[in-house]
Amino acid sequence: MSDTDSLEIDRRILEILKIDSRKSFVDIGKELNLSESAVRRRVKNLLRTGTIKRFTLEVDTGEKTSAITLLSVDSSADTVGVTSKLLAIHGVKIVYEITGQFDIAVIISASSITEINQSVDLIRRIEGISDTNTVIILKTLST
Secondary structure (H helix, E strand, C coil): CCCCHHHHHHHHHHHHHHCCCCHHHHHHHHHHCCHHHHHHHHHHHHEEEEEEECCCCCCCCCCCCEEEEEECCCCCCCCHHHHHHCEEEEECCEEEEECCCEEEEEEEEEECHHHHHHHHHHCCCCECCCCEEEEEECCCCCC
């Protein structure tokens, strides 16, 4: 099997697990024409290499609002310190260090726009953050 084929199988396993992380290795194997042990070995390898970071549970809390906040960080600021402070704020779900006009992108999720605003206010108070730009997510689509 070529490296390209192997990567394609791993990509397909990841797609299946993104949709249903509880799907059994047997069922994944049937879908991909692989043995249960081959799927288990591949998932173990994806965990070992860090491609899969963790398996999580997403709980539907009813109505929720999400936002993306883009942040500029002062060049003299400690980005690692800023990032750890961001992760401690209620509602912050994901922090990305990015390239371009902004340095960090933060995904915030809360039950209301008021709670989103409270999180953004806390973010703006972090030393080293010089500018923010927040957009509310209206609809989420995925493949």
